Amino acid sequence: MDQSANSTLLSVNNIEVIYDHVILVLKGVSLGVPEGQIVALLGANGAGKTTTLKAVSNLLSAERGEVTKGSIEFRGTRVDRLTPAELVRRGVIQVMEGRHCFEHLTVEENLLTGAFTRKASRTEIRRDLELVYSYFPRLKERRASLAGYTSGGEQQMTAIGRALMARPSMILLDEPSMGLAPQLVEEIFGIVKNLNEKEHVSFLLAEQNVLMALRCADYGYILENGRVMMDGTASDLAGNEDVKEFYLGLSKAGRKSFRDVKHYRRRKRWLA
Amino acid sequence: MTFFFEVLIGGLLAGVMYSLVALGFVLIYKASGVFNFAQGAMVFFAALTFISIVERGMNFWLAIAVTLAVMIALGFAIERVVLRPLVNQPQITLFMATIGLAYFVEGLAQGLWGAQVHAIELPIRDVPFTVAGVNVSQFDLFISGTAAVLVIALALFFNYTGIGRALRAVADDHQAALSIGIPLERIWGIVWAVAGFVALVAGLLWGSRTGVQFALTFTALKALPVLILGGFDSIAGAIVGGLIVGAAEKLAEVYIGSSLGLNIGTGIENWFPYALAILFLLVRPEGLFGEKRIERV
Numbered sequence: 001m002d003q004s005a006n007s008t009l010l011s012v013n014n015i016e017v018i019y020d021h022v023i024l025v026l027k028g029v030s031l032g033v034p035e036g037q038i039v040a041l042l043g044a045n046g047a048g049k050t051t052t053l054k055a056v057s058n059l060l061s062a063e064r065g066e067v068t069k070g071s072i073e074f075r076g077t078r079v080d081r082l083t084p085a086e087l088v089r090r091g092v093i094q095v096m097e098g099r100h101c102f103e104h105l106t107v108e109e110n111l112l113t114g115a116f117t118r119k120a121s122r123t124e125i126r127r128d129l130e131l132v133y134s135y136f137p138r139l140k141e142r143r144a145s146l147a148g149y150t151s152g153g154e155q156q157m158t159a160i161g162r163a164l165m166a167r168p169s170m171i172l173l174d175e176p177s178m179g180l181a182p183q184l185v186e187e188i189f190g191i192v193k194n195l196n197e198k199e200h201v202s203f204l205l206a207e208q209n210v211l212m213a214l215r216c217a218d219y220g221y222i223l224e225n226g227r228v229m230m231d232g233t234a235s236d237l238a239g240n241e242d243v244k245e246f247y248l249g250l251s252k253a254g255r256k257s258f259r260d261v262k263h264y265r266r267r268k269r270w271l272a
Numbered sequence: 273m274t275f276f277f278e279v280l281i282g283g284l285l286a287g288v289m290y291s292l293v294a295l296g297f298v299l300i301y302k303a304s305g306v307f308n309f310a311q312g313a314m315v316f317f318a319a320l321t322f323i324s325i326v327e328r329g330m331n332f333w334l335a336i337a338v339t340l341a342v343m344i345a346l347g348f349a350i351e352r353v354v355l356r357p358l359v360n361q362p363q364i365t366l367f368m369a370t371i372g373l374a375y376f377v378e379g380l381a382q383g384l385w386g387a388q389v390h391a392i393e394l395p396i397r398d399v400p401f402t403v404a405g406v407n408v409s410q411f412d413l414f415i416s417g418t419a420a421v422l423v424i425a426l427a428l429f430f431n432y433t434g435i436g437r438a439l440r441a442v443a444d445d446h447q448a449a450l451s452i453g454i455p456l457e458r459i460w461g462i463v464w465a466v467a468g469f470v471a472l473v474a475g476l477l478w479g480s481r482t483g484v485q486f487a488l489t490f491t492a493l494k495a496l497p498v499l500i501l502g503g504f505d506s507i508a509g510a511i512v513g514g515l516i517v518g519a520a521e522k523l524a525e526v527y528i529g530s531s532l533g534l535n536i537g538t539g540i541e542n543w544f545p546y547a548l549a550i551l552f553l554l555v556r557p558e559g560l561f562g563e564k565r566i567e568r569v
């Protein structure tokens with residue numbers, strides 16, 4: 001994979017994140033997202049995926065978290081002191097875990113809020129709205145319903161569509177599969193891939209659903225306990241024996257009992 | 273029957289005055305989830321500032337403009353100095369902060385302008401006229417008109433402008449609003465400024481009715497039953513709640529009071545709205561127009 005400076009959109013260099021001045025969550029995470037690619041950030045609960053995304057989008061300060069070491073660069077300039085609004089204006093936007101739609105606004109109003117930072121004309125906004133509807137036809141049908149009354153899948157689509165309305169070059173997508181039926185997860189990932197190819201939006205994608213994420217992404221990083229344990233192209237990772245065993249529940253002997261995997265994994269962690 | 277209508281209409285029109293104060297609460301509560309106990313103090317501050325500069329010889333309309341500027345500055349300052357450092361603190365902390373703020377704003381007003389009672393003369397004649405045998409106060413009618421214009425303007429602002437939409441978005445979910453690049457501080461500043469503007473309107477009207485005095489701060493307390501009836505987060509609720517409270521307290525004073533053999537003026541109207549509010553809390557705790565919590569099952 002080409003990681004040279006000119007094609008790297010986002011680079012995170014050895015960052016450390018501390019919550020409430022004492023809790024060390026990220027212990028030196030480095031990663032890069034090349035222009036036009038989908039990069040997956042994988043790992044279990046509490047590994048630090050969400051924290052990494054929030055460190056990039058600068059939503060940490062709202063939760064008393066702080067980047068204490070390292071740097072974050074977007075298109076070669078440091079962005080770790082910018083407000084989320086300034087970052088959105090530069091083209092980086094986050095879709096938060098759990099969708100976070102504005103429940104009492106209609107689906108269309110939700111989408112329109114995404115364009116808040118832009119100084120665009122009405123016709124331009126209209127056109128982008130139609131573009132979002134072309135990727136998510138279901139949202140067009142439900143445009144006038146309150147977002148709070150739409151299904152989980154529709155809310156996830158609303159959240160992604162809302163981010164698209166900011167015309168981002170990069171979306172930080174946190175756990176889009178959460179709480180959705182497998183079929184819907186498939187649909188959402190399909191749309192993400194589609195957006196990446198046709199609209200040239202790069203993605204940094206945090207996921208627990210490793211199988212789905214690796215199928216969609218170009219490159220992947222595996223986080224454990226606030227550190228990057230492994231990284232590689234999506235196909236390398238998907239073929240890696242440890243990844244298969246720890247994250248996909250597969251091994252040479254075929255499917256293993258969940259209990260055995262857990263036991264083995266715990267022992268291996270102690271040794272590490 | 274004529275007498276009944278006179279009491280009813282008088283009550284409804286007086287209720288609009290409560291609505292005006294309640295409106296200030298609703299705005300801030302809706303956008304930031306803060307119950308601003310200092311709204312009454314802001315009403316007092318606005319009225320006292322206005323009348324004091326008028327008494328120092330300033331033109332009426334210019335004084336309104338100056339006071340408006342002062343209230344907007346005060347709104348932005350409160351957001352900047354008091355609330356911004358308290359972001360992400362529990363609701364009760366914010367509430368306590370606004371109680372402190374209420375005393376500070378009262379003190380500031382009196383420190384600046386003194387504590388005497390002033391009278392405001394609005395350029396409206398307070399002469400009742402008669403419609404179908406019912407006496408209607410011209411002054412009260414003017415107040416209702418003002419309130420109506422204010423409400424329509426706010427409703428249009430909230431529903432059809434980008435900033436209004438952002439305000440509602442922030443009210444729904446701070447974090448999500450932040451994540452899509454809506455600057456929370458600016459939005460909250462705007463809300464406080466608008467609340468300052470509403471406080472000015474309420475202050476002028478209340479001040480001309482009761483005189484500008486310290487007791488104006490207690491109008492905040494009269495807004496409480498209005499909010500409980502109408503719903504804390506609904507502009508329409510503030511209006512309807514105000515009308516109900518106004519009408520109910522006057523009717524109670526005249527009819528319940530007299531049927532109990534009490535003299536008019538024994539003060540049923542002082543506690544009746546609260547009794548009504550308690551009943552409402554039992555039956556419909558979110559108020560008539562309050563947003564129901566959306567819960568998907």
